[in-house]
Amino acid sequence: MKIIIREFQPEDEQVWRELWAGYLDYYRMDLPDEITTQTWQRLLQGDSGIYGLAAVNAQGDMLGIVHYLFHPVTWADGPRCYLEDLYTSETARNRGVGRALIEAVYDKAREKDADQVYWLTENFNERAHYLYDKVAIKTPFIKYQKTL
Numbered sequence: 656m657k658i659i660i661r662e663f664q665p666e667d668e669q670v671w672r673e674l675w676a677g678y679l680d681y682y683r684m685d686l687p688d689e690i691t692t693q694t695w696q697r698l699l700q701g702d703s704g705i706y707g708l709a710a711v712n713a714q715g716d717m718l719g720i721v722h723y724l725f726h727p728v729t730w731a732d733g734p735r736c737y738l739e740d741l742y743t744s745e746t747a748r749n750r751g752v753g754r755a756l757i758e759a760v761y762d763k764a765r766e767k768d769a770d771q772v773y774w775l776t777e778n779f780n781e782r783a784h785y786l787y788d789k790v791a792i793k794t795p796f797i798k799y800q801k802t803l
Contacts, residue, residue: 719753738760
């Protein structure tokens with residue numbers, strides 16, 4: 656299957672929303688529609704600090720999405736790239752779509768002279784771990800969080 660990675664277009668909104676809803680469902684998240692709308696608008700702006708890419712097949716069907724951002728760090732001169740969200744449709748799993756999206760983020764990070772790309776995932780996300788173990792190194796860090 657040929658996979659094309661491209662930036663989001665305004666006409667992608669409905670399919671993006673469907674994939675986004677699947678991603679949120681998987682992680683048992685319920686966001687207000689205003690946040691989803693704001694996220695989509697930020698992704699299209701290009702200068703909001705949040706970026707996104709779509710994986711599509713040769714027919715133009717969207718198979719997966721990725722969102723990422725850059726931020727400064729105290730341990731390097733250049734920025735660091737945080738891959739925040741990655742999701743592929745059920746029918747696209749195990750077909751190279753997730754890997755293609757990750758590799759595309761790596762390319763974007765290289766363009767910005769980022770020193771690394773990193774992301775978080777749930778410990779129960781074993782299907783994703785299988786891919787992630789092939790494309791990156793698992794670190795020993797543990798996330799702490801306080802919701803405000």
